[in-house]
Structures are given as C-alpha cells and as structure tokens.
Amino acid sequence: MNAREEVLARLRTARDAGNPATPVVVTRDFATTGRLDPGSAAVLERLDETLTDYKATVHRVASEAEIAGAVVGVLGEARSIVVPAGLPGDWLRGYAGQVRTDGPPLAVDELDAVDAVVTGAAVAIADTGTFVLASAASDQGRRAITLVPDHHVCVIRAADVVCSVPEAIARLDPSSPLTFVSGPSATSDIELDRVEGVHGPRRLDVVLVGPG
Amino acid sequence: MTAVELGMPTVASDPHGHLRGTESFPRAAHRALADTQLRRNLGHATRTIRAKRAAVVGEVDDWEELRRAGESLKADTMARLPELLVQLEEQVTGRGGTVHWARDAEEANRIVVDLVRGTGADEVVKVKSMATQETGLNEALEAAGVAAFETDLAELIVQLSHDRPSHFLVPAIHRNRAEIREIFLREMPGVDPSLTDEPRRLAMAARAHLRRKFLTARVGISGVNFAVAETGTLSVVESEGNGRMCLTLPDTLITVMGVEKVVPTWRDLEVFLQLLPRSSTGERMNPYTSTWTGVTPGDGPQTFHLVLLDNGRSNVLASPDGRQALHCIRCSACLNVCPVYERTGGHAYGSIYPGPIGAVLSPQLTGISGPDDVNASLPYASSLCGACFDACPVRIDIPHLLVQQRAAAVAAHTRPTGQDLTMQAAAIAMTTPGRFKLAEKALGLGRVLAGRKGRITGLPWPMSGWTNARDLPAPPAETFRQWWERTHS
Ligand code: SF4
Secondary structure, eight states: OOHHHHHHHHHHHHHHHHOOSSOOOOOOOSOSSOSSOTTOHHHHHHHHHHHHHTTOEEEEESSGGGHHHHHHHHHTTOOEEEEOTTSOGGGGTTOOSEEEEOSSOOOHHHHHHSSEEEEOOSEEETTTTEEEEETTSTTTOOGGGGTSSSEEEEEEEGGGEESSHHHHHHHOOTTSOEEEEOSSOEEEEETTEEEEOSSSOSEEEEEEESOO | OOTTTTTOOOSOOOOOSSSOOSSOHHHHHHHHHTOHHHHHHHHHHHHHHHHHHHHHHHTOTTHHHHHHHHHHHHHHHHHTHHHHHHHHHHHHHHTTOEEEEESSHHHHHHHHHHHHHHHTOSEEEEOOOHHHHHHTHHHHHHHTTOEEEEOSHHHHHHHHTTOOOOSSSOTTTTOOHHHHHHHHHHHSTTOOTTOOSOHHHHHHHHHHHHHHHHHHOSEEEEOOSEEETTTTEEEEEESSSHHHHHHHSSSEEEEEEEGGGEESOGGGHHHHHHHHHHHHTSOSSOSEEEEEESOBTTBSOSEEEEEEEOTTHHHHHTSTTGGGGGGOOOOOHHHHHOHHHHHHOSGGGOSSSOHHHHHHHHHHHHOOOSTTOGGGGGGGSOOOOSHHHHHOTTOOOHHHHHHHHHHHHHHTOSSOOHHHHHHHHHHHHTTSHHHHHHHHHHHHHHHHHHGGGTEEOOOOTTTHHHHHHSOEEOOOSSOHHHHHHHHHO
C-alpha cells in the first residue's frame, strides 16, 4: 500500500471504531447577523474604535469626493507609492510623488524601495477592527504589494463595513487569496504583551468613507 | 475496558518525532520548580494573557454558543475525516497544488527534504508550525544541508538559543525581555550592540535580522490553522507578518498539516476565526490571517505542496472519547489557565505538546509502551481542577480525558504498578472490618519509612509509582479506628 492508501485505510478503521452511536448534529446557535446594521453610522463608529484600539490611524471622510484629500494628507512626505492596477485614479488627485502601478508586477526589491501602498478593501468587520484584502479585486491587488512597503493606506467605504465575522465570511470568495488585517504588524511574543511593528507594514492608515 | 475505549492503538501506526521526552513528568517538573526565574517569567506571562483573554471573551454575548458550534463542527469533522481529506485533496489538486501523504514524521520529513532539494535551494524560511516541530523537520533539513530559518519571533528566540519550545503560541514564553536581549546580542549576526530590552526594540531587531531572508527566499515552509475541504482553502493565523512573507514571496510553498486540521466548509471559519484569536492572544482578531487556495497565477508561490500527516493521529481517532483531543485548535488557553503548567512550564512535559491538552494528546499519539514510558506519567500532571475545560474554545473535556488516560496508563502495564496493587489491596481490605484493621497496623511501618521529615519521598517498587509523582505524608500515629477503640471501649 502506498502512503495515501495506508493513511486513509487507518483513518477509516479508526473512525468507524471511534464513531459515536448517535450522529453528530452541528449547531449554529450563535448570532449570524451583527448587532449593528451594515454600512450604518453606528457600525462605522464601532469600526473606528476597534481599528484605533489596535493602533491603526483612522481618518473619517463623508463622501467619495473627499477621499483624495485624506489620502494625500496621510501620504505626506512619501516620495513614491505603489498602487494596484485598478485603484480609482481620483483617490490620488493632488499627490506629487511618484506613483508606480503594479502591472506588470514590480520586483520585490522595487516594492521594498517605495514608501507606501494605497489600496481599497473588500470588507471590514467592526466587531474586531479588521479589513479584508481580496487579491482578485483590482483595487486591492496581489498580496505582496500590501506586505513589503512599510506604510499601508487603506480606503474603506461604508457599504463594505459589516458588524460581525459571520457577515464578513458570507461576503467573501475564498477562491483567490485573502488577507485579514487587524492593525499594523505586531507581536505578543515578548512576555505576551502586544507590541506593534515587526515584519508587515509598521504604519497603517485607514480612510473611512461614510456617515459619522 | 477494551483497547479501543482506552484510545490505545488499534491499527499499525508508529509515530516518530518529538512526542516523547527523556524523563518522566514528575522528575522534569521537580527541576523546573526549582528554577525561580522560570516561574517568575511564566507567572507574569500567563497572568497577562489570562486577563486579556477574559476581557475580550467577555465582549462576546454568544461565546457559549460559539463554543458549542466549534465543538460540534470538530466532532462532525472527525466522523467524516477520511472523506473530508479526500475532498480537500481533490480541491487542492484541482487548483494546481500537489498533495502528499505521510504515515509518520520521518516520511513527512523525507517528502519535504526531497521537495526542497528539487528546487536547488539550500535555505528555507519557515513560519511557526507545530506539525513541523513535531516531526523534527529542522533537524532533517539540516542533515540534508538545508538551513531552515524560523521567522516567528518566539521561534527565532528558541532557535537562536538552541532551546526547545515550551508553549504553542509563544514557544519562548519561558524567556523574559532581558534574557531575549542577551540571546540576540550573543547569537544574532550584525545586531546593534546598543540594543535595549524594550520589546519594541527587540521586535525591530528581529525585523532587521530577517528582512533580507524574506525578500530573497525561494522556498517557504508553513503549517496551517484550518484547511477547508469544500474549497481547498488553507489558512494561517498570525501576528507579525512573517507568515505573510513566507506564504507570499517565495516561488515554492510547502505546507505540512496534521490530518485533523481539516474543516468541512468555508463558512465554518465564521466560528473558528472568532474562537481562536480571543482564546489565544486575547485579541479581538490577530493582526494577519492569510487564506489561499492552490496556486493563483500572478500572486504568490507558483508551486504549492501540501503534506498531510498522520503520525499517530489515527490512533487517537479510534477512541470515542479520546478523539476529542484531535479537536484542539492550539490556542493555548488551557496552558495559560493551568496551575500545573504555570509552575512547571512546557519543557517538563517532554513532548512538544505541553500543558493539559499535551498531557492527553501525547500519550494517545504515541500509545503507552509500558510502565517505564515517560508519556504514561503525563496524565498525572494535573489536579483535575477543570479550568482547562472552561477555557477551551471547542469544549474539549480535558479532565475527563486525563482520567481516562490514567486508566489507559494503568491498563498498559505489563506488570501491575504500585498504585494498581495499592488500589487492589485497598479494595480487598475494605471488604471486611477485620482485614481493614490489619491494614491499619501496616501503616505503622509507613511512619518508620517517613523518618523525621514526616514525608515519604521514595518507596520501593511496587509503591514507587506513587511516590515518583508526589511525596506521601507519613501515616498518623493512630488511625481514627484505633483512636475510637482506645477511647470508647
Ligand atoms: S485543548 Fe482547547 S484550550 Fe487547549 S490549546 Fe487546544 S483548543 Fe486551546
């Protein structure tokens, strides 16, 4: 028997020997909808709190038209940035530095040389202070561009903000890579206290677009 | 009780790797208890994490419902494990990945070493994985001339100090910041000599040390937290971004997972991504969770291998109760709340799986070979206080499993141990008053053995099994019955 057949045979024998007399019933009695409505002012307020709690800096703007002002403001002195191919051009209006579009893909060393990256997000979770980047979305791009640069600016629209983890999972398509981000990179490995700033971007700015 | 009920091996599985220490728990614990620095470090770290966990678990109104969902999802997974693995294999293969099966640690290591050799690389970057610690992959790679760089901060500390991990989540939990600074100054090439022990500075030093490695690595090796059978999606839950580096930048990714890590559907992550971060680092969500499915053209490694590891897991699955130990999502909450772990630390357990869950998982994975098997002592590393069950996000009944494994340890003995004989003797003595009286007389002998300390620290076999694990108080000069007879007759 090859390893595959042998492992499967062992597992089948063991599974049958150990199975409970009554079949397993999966329970999902937990809340699958959040306490706060998706896209509401209240859910944005909670997202603002939880993001801030884990050391992201949140910039609130009321409308699409104000995104560029906020993005350019947080980019400040950044001399060069990388953006995914589908980032709305409007978002960078007024930015004076060099913009490198990741298409064709930049080499790792080129990514290492830029000061920041600007992207959108697929969904954000207010309960946990998380946003999710979907590699298939043209305003989010492949994973490396949000990993190598040391400063990430992420624009989140109200329509993409949900309250709870189950609501977010239901909206996501796992067939392309996803990255759940909750604050700048951090570690709890020294005496179990959280300290920010290890291998991922050490600075995280969120531009939150919507009522509030 | 039958072998199956006790979780003993029913099918040939001969696990290898770091699942057994070289000395029994009580011996190792005795030494650990004498290390006051270790106890201070552990006390501080576990107190911190217990408070953080309690705060974020308290925020979740439906925590108990989530725990029940996690428990039932895992039970369902075990009841369908072979089918789910085949489904996972189909999905991963369909998305451009290659799936390998390994009967034991050696086979898994051989597969990985061959794959790395095939790429021509002589170094790999690794994100912390219990599975590859279990198999001893780093040693196997080293023997093959491949340098493995651990990239998780705590794992790096362990690797640089030639130490062993002592916790699932924070393998260097037994080190404090001052010790970490010393290790970095001593072992990290090119480190800034003015490095302080401020945690932020230590984290920065690790970043500088590993940055070039990440940007140039050709092969990454990872473990996995959840593998979705339905879609073939794998996920890694982490904090520092070292996981993202290993999963994203190399050309080739090799992921090693224990077969129990599979979950049926994508939707199930709605449960586990709530339970795991709050139970483990005490955060609402960990900084980064990555998910990927096979190979994605233009994004990340273009060659992907998944190694499915048995290494004793089929032994555990054969036990109706014992298989619960496979439900573990390695959050470490049971370690952090365990009064025994807090005092002895993880090394005393020998196996790389320490703490309450390790005490029931390791002996089931390896089976117990006889009275001298050090893993037979692990189920006694507990006061059965029940804190581990209350903390466990998937409701593993660890106290029950501890008792069951004690029974298994006794049943595995080819000759009865002292404790068995004592229990048998007690049963016989208690059946008639006359015999009980005789037994009481024998207690006088105990006082002689105890001497002036009033403690019996070592009894000859067959009683040694008992006193290995604890000192026995000397019996009283007079028992209750003797006192009653003297004063009332
Ligand atoms: S047994 Fe439960 S509490 Fe312990 S590490 Fe596993 S999942 Fe966490």
